[in-house]
Amino acid sequence: MTANSIPPPAAPDRAYGYADLPALMSLMTGDEKHGPAATSTLDALWVLYDRVLRVSPARVDDPGRDRFLLSKGHGPMAYYAVLAARGFLPVDRLSGFGSYDSPLGHHPDRTLVPGVEIGSGSLGHGLPLAVGMVLGLRARGQADPRVWVLVGDAELDEGSNHEAIAFAGATGLDRLHTLVIDNSSASHALPGGIAARFTAAGWSVATVDGRDHEALYAAYTRPHPGRPHAVIARVEPKNA
Template sequence: MTLTTADAVTFHPTSPTFHHLGGLMSRMTGAEKHGPAASSTLDVLWVLYDRVLRVTPETAEDQERDRFLLSKGHGPMAYYAVLAAKGFIAAELLDTFGRYDSPLGHHPDRTLVPGVEIGSGSLGHGLPLGVGTALGLRAQGLLDPAVWVLIGDAELDEGSNHEAIAYAGAAGLERLHTVVIDNQSATHGWYGGIASHFATAGWSTVTVDGRDHGALFEAFTRPHPGRPHAVVAVVEPKN
């Protein structure tokens, strides 16, 4: 996806749209090597935060909030842009991205950035943390909050994710959701495709165009009683 500043010169926090994100992302420089990693997640992040996740800046500490865990933490520019569009952080803060005195590092830090649930960037940890989060919520009797984890297809090369997928399916973690950004950067791959790997472990699965907002929303909100849910969002191959 090519990001431009068209339709995003002026940012209005009270009425954000997807078209604002290009301008917001253009304010962050210094991590261009991770540009494709960031832009590959932009549509998924927007649909989640705009139409699915039940969390706002005002409810970011509420026990009943939905949890979003960004495991694909390298190249977080799209994540920061969406957080700014939704009012979690000031848009002006984006101009400080990557500076030594900025809270917006090249990997997100949960202790520094409002709305960020986990520190991430070392690949393969987000989904296991999501499993633990879903288990913890269930143990506390908090059965309504949803847990969403965004991972990249290359993260599935990590053994920790295979264990998390197997356990979540066996435990029937219905409130756990995983979105896999498939930009064909995985080293190994799976017979039958990514979705088949989750389905074999007992997950509900769907594969969609990762740039189609309507298809993403339908996939994110598809019922999956008694099972965790995986959405494979296919985007253009990483160059």
């Protein structure tokens, strides 16, 4: 543990729900917040952590846990708020966001924040890392953990994602789940949209309203035997 890392989590001071998330996000007041990037992920993250992911503060190192990778790491306020609400980090640490000695940086750091699986930075790396994580778990004989990765639609412009999508579909990595937040940021959108791209590569695909919690849950839990699964969550355009 480094000097400014958050210690192993204790029980939260009270139960927090979805309605508390705006107030938790408001505690983070530093510069470079990337507000739209953060709020675009809020509902999708909450449903995932509240109802789908098999991970908790008590099992952040459990080999059998599900893995969540935040590739869309810029603007992580919603992610930090959800982690705090679920007890992974103390709520009182949120106010230090982005400050010199805070573990809550402008990109999450897996060595500093409990429950964070990867450090983010340059966009386009999360999906290839998720592919590698699925393969690593398979090599160790761990067939149960699911790997989820959240990417932004603009990240799909990166060549590393082209390769990861093609490989995962061709090899049937059915423990891999990609959540794409579509806020119309991509510079090189393809005919047919994001869903067509994953479908052509052999993925199971669902496109939903990224603010509709029941639709998100149904898409997250849709069976997809023998294929990786992509959920495209459409939210309001970034510049709307």
